[in-house]
Amino acid sequence: MKSAIILFPGTNREKDMEMALTHVTGRAPDIVWHKESTLPECDLMVLPGGFSYGDYLRCGAMAAHSPIMKEVIARAQKGVRLLAVCNGFQMLVETGLVPGALLHNRSVKFICKQVHLRVENTTTDFTNAFSRHQVIQVPVAHGEGNYFIDANGLKALEDNDQIAFRYCDATGAITEAANPNGAVANIAGVFNTTKTIMGMMPHPENAVVPHVNGHQGTALFQSLVEALG
Amino acid sequence: MKAVVKVTLRKGVLDPQGKAIESALHSLGFAEVGDVRQGKFIEIDVPDGTSKDRLKEMCQKLLTNPVTEDFEIVA
Numbered sequence: 001m002k003s004a005i006i007l008f009p010g011t012n013r014e015k016d017m018e019m020a021l022t023h024v025t026g027r028a029p030d031i032v033w034h035k036e037s038t039l040p041e042c043d044l045m046v047l048p049g050g051f052s053y054g055d056y057l058r059c060g061a062m063a064a065h066s067p068i069m070k071e072v073i074a075r076a077q078k079g080v081r082l083l084a085v086c087n088g089f090q091m092l093v094e095t096g097l098v099p100g101a102l103l104h105n106r107s108v109k110f111i112c113k114q115v116h117l118r119v120e121n122t123t124t125d126f127t128n129a130f131s132r133h134q135v136i137q138v139p140v141a142h143g144e145g146n147y148f149i150d151a152n153g154l155k156a157l158e159d160n161d162q163i164a165f166r167y168c169d170a171t172g173a174i175t176e177a178a179n180p181n182g183a184v185a186n187i188a189g190v191f192n193t194t195k196t197i198m199g200m201m202p203h204p205e206n207a208v209v210p211h212v213n214g215h216q217g218t219a220l221f222q223s224l225v226e227a228l229g
Numbered sequence: 230m231k232a233v234v235k236v237t238l239r240k241g242v243l244d245p246q247g248k249a250i251e252s253a254l255h256s257l258g259f260a261e262v263g264d265v266r267q268g269k270f271i272e273i274d275v276p277d278g279t280s281k282d283r284l285k286e287m288c289q290k291l292l293t294n295p296v297t298e299d300f301e302i303v304a
Binding site: 093103149 | 243249291296
């Protein structure tokens with residue numbers, strides 16, 4: 001699997017993603033500056049975490065219009081897999097490739113801690129190595145991760161199995177107390193309708209080795225290797 | 230001319246910053262304060278005679294997120 005990480009001014013998690021992809025897939029990703037207009041051939045594109053453009057205007061809003069994004073969006077629309085994490089997820093919703101928006105955390109505080117996620121759909125290229133309703137522990141680090149979608153949009157997500165992960169407690173129960181940021185229906189990650197694009201707030205790339213945050217994010221990258229070679 | 234755009238969170242969208250401001254005002258003794266909503270105010274220099282439609286396009290393409298925000302071109 002060949003992958004490419006897009007780097008924006010203010011991105012700060014590209015190295016973490018690079019290390020995770022290299023560690024799990026055995027192949028180092030290309031890192032592509034946002035001002036490029038061409039993207040190397042790849043099986044997976046990644047929008048990493050950070051604070052692109054200092055979160056000016058709205059988090060992710062400026063990056064969503066960076067020159068390289070025309071190509072990223074065009075390829076994603078053709079079915080090239082796209083993974084978007086944290087600030088990358090904020091960009092992704094701004095492009096409209098997945099529905100919803102990300103608001104300030106309910107607490108108005110930046111949250112940096114371990115959370116539990118329940119895997120909601122294991123039939124996708126991003127999640128096939130998990131078991132259904134498996135509970136994993138991964139870190140979150142965000143100020144604006146409060147996923148918002150209206151009631152009709154939520155119903156469409158649920159009907160099409162587009163919810164990837166929900167915040168849960170250690171036993172897998174989807175509770176209000178386990179919801180770190182106020183996200184609608186405890187949603188931590190979503191797919192597009194065809195499941196070729198996934199956006200999520202938590203950081204699976206920071207949970208791939210046992211001695212740092214555990215390694216329960218590894219299966220996400222193993223899923224991609226399984227699907228894309 | 231200077232165009233002015235006011236951006237607000239849509240009705241029904243929780244505004245945690247507004248809520249924080251509201252409780253800070255209460256703790257400063259402004260007990261009469263009710264609901265507080267926070268928004269943005271954007272000034273844009275554009276040639277005289279720039280149409281409302283052109284400004285509307287700017288709002289739709291970049292200045293606002295239609296999922297969560299409403300806008301008003303106030304000048």
